[in-house]
Amino acid sequence: MAPMLPRPDLAQVKAILFDTFGSVVDWRGSLIADLSAWAATRGISGDWAGLVDAWRAAYAPSMDRVRRGELPWTILDDLHRATLERLLAQFGITGLLEADQDHINRGWHRLNPWPDAVAGLTRLRSRYIIGPLSNGNVALLVNMAKRAGLPWDMVCSTELFGHYKPDPETYLGAARILGLQPGEVMMAAAHNNDLHAARRCGLRTAFWPRPTEYGPLQVRDFAADSDWDIVAADIEDMAAQLGL
Numbered sequence: 001m002a003p004m005l006p007r008p009d010l011a012q013v014k015a016i017l018f019d020t021f022g023s024v025v026d027w028r029g030s031l032i033a034d035l036s037a038w039a040a041t042r043g044i045s046g047d048w049a050g051l052v053d054a055w056r057a058a059y060a061p062s063m064d065r066v067r068r069g070e071l072p073w074t075i076l077d078d079l080h081r082a083t084l085e086r087l088l089a090q091f092g093i094t095g096l097l098e099a100d101q102d103h104i105n106r107g108w109h110r111l112n113p114w115p116d117a118v119a120g121l122t123r124l125r126s127r128y129i130i131g132p133l134s135n136g137n138v139a140l141l142v143n144m145a146k147r148a149g150l151p152w153d154m155v156c157s158t159e160l161f162g163h164y165k166p167d168p169e170t171y172l173g174a175a176r177i178l179g180l181q182p183g184e185v186m187m188a189a190a191h192n193n194d195l196h197a198a199r200r201c202g203l204r205t206a207f208w209p210r211p212t213e214y215g216p217l218q219v220r221d222f223a224a225d226s227d228w229d230i231v232a233a234d235i236e237d238m239a240a241q242l243g244l
Helices: 027-042 048-057 059-067 076-090 098-110 117-125 138-148 168-177 192-200 235-241
Strands: 015-018 129-134 185-189 204-207
Touching: 027 048, 027 098, 048 059, 048 076, 059 076, 076 098, 076 138, 098 138, 117 129, 117 235, 129 138, 129 168, 168 185, 168 192, 185 192, 192 204
Parallel strands: 015 129, 015 185, 185 204
Antiparallel strands: none
């Protein structure tokens, strides 16, 4: 049987870049399980779910300080570590060695994929160049992909551009290093705001929801809020809509 062709309106797309935290990997469930299991082996008690939620809540504000120039360029690992030190004190988790704090911080390198992610990405990779376009630093994304089996062709970290999403330098920089025009690149994410920024830069767009990403704290991104080029149930459905 001849392979199915991509949708005519998307025929020029050559690369698909993915938001990663929340869209491809389950940061919340992974971190809570990882840290709870580790703490149990060490006899350390703490509100790990509360800490993880507070840690993620500090994610965008910490990057915004870099984007506004209040901090020099700082990779996400280091932003995470600074936030972690503050939260450990706030949550009353004491007596940790430096190596313990390093282990906790590197939990972001050990995130697990959503159940549809690896199979869906593998299907898409048969036709398209695929990789993350993520605010995670290069080492974080490489380690995560190696452990989780994410079949990226390349790793596109915003570290390469010295800017965090949603700065246009990230989307346009990704197209540039791939040798492609913005319209030949699709941004795929479970976050509408990411796609709005990508569309303003001329990229094509794909959305699927992750309604449990934030657990009981989820307040947005339950559905597409615009006419994205693809609106799918998950990454496997996205592949199916592209004829794969």
